[in-house]
Amino acid sequence: MKPTLANVSIPLPFDRLFTYSIPDELSDLAIPGARVMVPFGKKFKIGYIVDCPESTTLPAIKPIKDILDPKPVFTEEMLKLCTWIADYYMAPLGEVLRSATPAGLIGESKRTVRLEKNPPQTTIEEWRKRSPRKAAIIHNLQQHKELTITQLQKLTRFENIYVPVNELAKEKYVSVFDSLPRTHIKPKTVTFIRLNTRDNTGDDIRNHLTKLEGRAKKQAAILAALLEQHEDAGLEEKVLIQKTKSSKSVLKTLNERNLIVIEKRTVSREEYDDTAPPEELELTLHQKSALQLIQQAIDSGTHQTMLLHGITGSGKTQVYIEAIHHTLTAGKTAIVLVPEISLTPQIVRRFRAHFENDVVVFHSRLSEGERYDGWKRAREGKASIAIGPRSAIFAPLKNIGLIIVDEEHEASYKQFDSSPRYNARDVAVVRAHLNNSVVLLGSATPSLESYNNALQNKYRLIELPERINTYPLPHVHIVNMRDERKVLRTDSPGTMTSISRILRDHIRQRIGKKEGVILLQNRRGFSPYLICLDCSYIEECSECSVTMTYHKIKNHLRCHYCGRIRKPPDMCPKCRGIRLVYQGYGTQRVEEELQALFPDARIARMDMDSTTRKGSHNRILSRFESGGYDILLGTQMVAKGLDFDHVTLVGVISADTQLLLPDFRSSERTFQILTQVAGRAGRSTVEGEVIIQTNFPDHYSIGHAMTHDFKSFFEEEMKKRAETHWPPATRLALLEARSTGEQAGALLLENMCEKLNQTLPSDSIVLGPSPAALARVKNLYRFHLIIKSSKKTDPTAKMLRESIRRAFPKKLPGDVKIIIDIDPYGVL
Numbered sequence: 048m049k050p051t052l053a054n055v056s057i058p059l060p061f062d063r064l065f066t067y068s069i070p071d072e073l074s075d076l077a078i079p080g081a082r083v084m085v086p087f088g089k090k091f092k093i094g095y096i097v098d099c100p101e102s103t104t105l106p107a108i109k110p111i112k113d114i115l116d117p118k119p120v121f122t123e124e125m126l127k128l129c130t131w132i133a134d135y136y137m138a139p140l141g142e143v144l145r146s147a148t149p150a151g152l153i154g155e156s157k158r159t160v161r162l163e164k165n166p167p168q169t170t171i172e173e174w175r176k177r178s179p180r181k182a183a184i185i186h187n188l189q190q191h192k193e194l195t196i197t198q199l200q201k202l203t204r205f206e207n208i209y210v211p212v213n214e215l216a217k218e219k220y221v222s223v224f225d226s227l228p229r230t231h232i233k234p235k236t237v238t239f240i241r242l243n244t245r246d247n248t249g250d251d252i253r254n255h256l257t258k259l260e261g262r263a264k265k266q267a268a269i270l271a272a273l274l275e276q277h278e279d280a281g282l283e284e285k286v287l288i289q290k291t292k293s294s295k296s297v298l299k300t301l302n303e304r305n306l307i308v309i310e311k312r313t314v315s316r317e318e319y320d321d322t323a324p325p326e327e328l329e330l331t332l333h334q335k336s337a338l339q340l341i342q343q344a345i346d347s348g349t350h351q352t353m354l355l356h357g358i359t360g361s362g363k364t365q366v367y368i369e370a371i372h373h374t375l376t377a378g379k380t381a382i383v384l385v386p387e388i389s390l391t392p393q394i395v396r397r398f399r400a401h402f403e404n405d406v407v408v409f410h411s412r413l414s415e416g417e418r419y420d421g422w423k424r425a426r427e428g429k430a431s432i433a434i435g436p437r438s439a440i441f442a443p444l445k446n447i448g449l450i451i452v453d454e455e456h457e458a459s460y461k462q463f464d465s466s467p468r469y470n471a472r473d474v475a476v477v478r479a480h481l482n483n484s485v486v487l488l489g490s491a492t493p494s495l496e497s498y499n500n501a502l503q504n505k506y507r508l509i510e511l512p513e514r515i516n517t518y519p520l521p522h523v524h525i526v527n528m529r530d531e532r533k534v535l536r537t538d539s540p541g542t543m544t545s546i547s548r549i550l551r552d553h554i555r556q557r558i559g560k561k562e563g564v565i566l567l568q569n570r571r572g573f574s575p576y577l578i579c580l581d582c583s584y585i586e587e588c589s590e591c592s593v594t595m596t597y598h599k600i601k602n603h604l605r606c607h608y609c610g611r612i613r614k615p616p617d618m619c620p621k622c623r624g625i626r627l628v629y630q631g632y633g634t635q636r637v638e639e640e641l642q643a644l645f646p647d648a649r650i651a652r653m654d655m656d657s658t659t660r661k662g663s664h665n666r667i668l669s670r671f672e673s674g675g676y677d678i679l680l681g682t683q684m685v686a687k688g689l690d691f692d693h694v695t696l697v698g699v700i701s702a703d704t705q706l707l708l709p710d711f712r713s714s715e716r717t718f719q720i721l722t723q724v725a726g727r728a729g730r731s732t733v734e735g736e737v738i739i740q741t742n743f744p745d746h747y748s749i750g751h752a753m754t755h756d757f758k759s760f761f762e763e764e765m766k767k768r769a770e771t772h773w774p775p776a777t778r779l780a781l782l783e784a785r786s787t788g789e790q791a792g793a794l795l796l797e798n799m800c801e802k803l804n805q806t807l808p809s810d811s812i813v814l815g816p817s818p819a820a821l822a823r824v825k826n827l828y829r830f831h832l833i834i835k836s837s838k839k840t841d842p843t844a845k846m847l848r849e850s851i852r853r854a855f856p857k858k859l860p861g862d863v864k865i866i867i868d869i870d871p872y873g874v875l
């Protein structure tokens with residue numbers, strides 16, 4: 048018997064399916080996964096068919112109006128995955144399906160229909176009688192040749208025309224294609240100057256340089272600057288002119304004397320666009336045995352999760368690449384998740400080099416059209432590898448053999464700011480399970496969760512305990528800034544206190560030797576506090592309970608949560624005192640002090656403020672790599688994934704920014720960022736060193752980072768988590784109320800708390816409701832209820848979710864919103 052009903056999920060903030068009947072003409076296309084247009088209230092909405100129950104008696108319900116795509120958007124596998132996400136993360140299925148749909152498909156389809164050949168007149172006559180919509184479509188196309196679906200709907204006055212259009216396409220009278228807005232990326236060319244090494248030896252040029260130094264200073268300066276560059280790398284014309292304060296005419300003279308070459312080079316607009324030939328590397332023994340285990344797992348055709356714990360610089364990426372080769376050879380496909388694609392240009396470039404067009408990259412800076420193209424290439428099997436941030440876990444690949452999650456500990460895998468609040472790392476495990484395939488989680492600093500799973504044999508642990516070429520890990524010094532600051536204040540009156548003497552001396556030595564220096568200060572802006580010395584008043588955002596950060600470059604105070612901007616006051620608004628000072632250090636202020644200490648140093652600051660323009664992040668990095676900067680100073684952006692072999696010194700201006708946050712993951716994140724940034728040093732023959740400045744030199748996360756001792760950190764932290772009942776010792780759910788009035792949210796949570804206590808297993812713990820650490824954001828009060836449930840009594844968290852469902856208010860007052868976050872990354 049044919050199914051006659053369709054259960055449809057519509058993206059709405061509540062969890063419910065709506066049942067429609069399937070009209071006869073749609074019965075072939077109305078299958079699970081199809082995108083449909085359905086009547087909803089007085090309007091029409093787009094939804095997804097979830098299942099088609101059979102029914103003999105047709106209830107009086109409305110029919111589906113139209114089917115939007117010739118093939119369903121979701122396969123059965125994806126429907127299952129999305130259903131799991133909706134259930135586990137307690138998000139409406141419609142919202143999950145919507146976030147799994149490629150951007151280009153979400154809005155109104157811009158599908159275009161073109162007339163390919165005229166049907167015989169007799170056929171048209173026939174249609175006029177039996178299929179007036181087809182006749183009308185052909186009639187209009189004969190006049191206009193090409194029309195969008197929307198235009199056709201208007202001209203024919205038929206709204207549901209997808210089905211007749213699809214039939215006409217099958218009969219080859221028309222063709223259908225997508226005409227989404229697309230940005231055409233033209234190659235961009237830039238003028239570069241390099242030494243003419245074909246006609247001159249290095250000595251020739253140095254001779255010229257000496258001669259020119261007396262009488263043609265600018266020409267000499269240019270030659271000197273070019274001699275500093277790596278071999279034939281050269282410099283951008285603009286940069287060179289700026290640096291040497293010269294002009295195009297000077298360049299012309301040097302060109303005429305055959306000393307330099309002026310050439311146009313194409314540069315990429317996108318960091319990953321430039322392709323380099325792949326590095327063919329002989330794997331090390333550790334890499335080989337890791338790869339062997341992974342290959343066996345892939346070949347076994349059964350699901351398995353593997354945790355690749357490889358110290359920084361141990362060659363994890365090469366293992367990923369080889370594992371993917373193996374997957375493709377076996378005729379399967381692979382997904383690679385990376386934390387933030389704009390921050391990982393190097394890794395994407397390496398994948399491109401190896402797999403070229405077999406890769407689709409999903410990137411938030413792509414246009415809708417480009418993203419949709421990528422999605423289609425993956426779905427049609429034209430590409431077998433999808434790389435991207437967390438949403439790439441929804442890539443429509445078939446026959447998945449391997450899912451890699453690089454830097455699996457990263458917070459960015461968790462969607463925290465909108466529903467569904469999923470963690471792509473954990474979804475990867477579920478998707479792999481559905482496909483009988485392998486998940487490879489990789490990190491130098493695994494999350495407590497994953498490492499714990501590995502120790503309990505849920506995941507298979509694979510280790511890369513050595514750096515490539517057995518380069519040693521850098522030596523780490525800890526500087527106690529409490530003592531150091533006292534000395535600095537007497538040494539250099541004024542406020543030069545962000546850089547200790549030892550760090551200063553080491554920077555001087557390293558830049559003297561033209562070695563690279565990376566400095567981490569994980570806070571942007573100039574200073575995080577404007578404080579009144581007389582009454583201790585601190586300037587806060589009027590909408591959020593956070594201090595306003597001073598940005599010296601723009602001379603304003605800015606809230607980093609809501610973006611509100613204010614002029615700094617001249618006088619304390621509370622006591623009218625005038626002794627207002629900026630306290631604390633952001634990257635801008637550290638940059639200023641560095642520049643004062645090293646007037647000749649070329650310093651690059653990399654943070655969210657200096658990388659707003661497309662490609663600027665990559666520009667800074669490639670200039671640093673080619674020696675155009677001496678010091679790279681930045682926020683966590685400089686801590687991750689970078690592989691520069693000239694970097695020998697890494698300094699951490701303050702290790703304490705994260706440590707002081709009231710969150711159960713503060714120590715873990717501190718250990719991770721210190722280990723990761725330290726890992727940037729000493730990636731070649733010159734030994735690296737790391738200097739960490741802190742007010743808490745005895746803290747265990749700093750101590751274990753100093754000795755590069757992940758296992759000891761893990762054991763100590765795990766013990767703490769067990770004692771205080773935080774994950775992975777327990778399972779966590781966070782309920783957050785946001786309300787305009789201060790009391791409404793708290794009251795609601797109190798109610799829920801009571802109900803939860805009645806239904807939760809007795810060994811669960813409910814904390815709160817209490818004001819969140821950030822008690823107010825964008826003028827909404829935030830209250831938290833934290834639920835810790837026991838993994839023993841409730842291993843799959845089923846009871847936890849069921850209790851929350853039952854405690855959830857049937858109806859919410861208009862001014863309160865409740866957010867459910869299962870496995871939250873943090874509780875701030």
Ligand code: ADP
Nearest residue numbers: 328329330331359360361362363364365515690
């Ligand atoms: P990780 O991701 O573990 O920090 P990478 O994969 O970036 O390490 O490798 C560090 C460096 O070592 C890279 O420059 C890479 O090209 C190089 N490398 C990796 N494997 C090998 C190998 N087998 N032989 C030589 N060099 C290698």
Ligand code: ZN
Nearest residue numbers: 588591606609
């Ligand atoms: Zn604010």
